[in-house]
Amino acid sequence: MASMPTPEETAREILAIFVHHFNNRPDDVLRINNFLSVWHSRGLDAADFKPGMTYAAQQGWVDVMPKGESFRLTAKGFAEA
Structure with missing residues (x-):
């Protein structure tokens, strides 16, 4: 059984x-x-998306747009990638 990925x-x-x-x-x-x-x-489950996006937003890697359906990559996120 595969382990669940972390946020x-x-x-x-x-x-x-x-x-x-x-x-x-x-x-963008x-x-x-x-x-x-x-x-x-990529071997991920749909349920893994929200915790990952929340983590990315907390790190300043992405901005969550109004309504939470779009996401903007920040310069910090680009550098981290």
């Missing part, structure tokens, strides 16, 4: 999706469906 691990997957999958730069925005379209191919 930090999934936050780093979020950054990798921003930068390495979609080639985003600081201030992705919607939740952009992440979920590649999430499962």
Whole structure:
């Protein structure tokens, strides 16, 4: 049985999706469906997304846009990726 990823691990997957999958730069925005379209191919469960995004936001790596359906990559998040 596989272990559950930590919020930090999934936050780093979020950054990798921003930068390495979609080639985003600081201030670029992705919607939740952009992440979920590649999430499962990375071996992650949909339930892992929210804790990871919360962690990423707490670190200042992403900004959660109003309504919580879009996310902006920060310069700090880009550097961390």
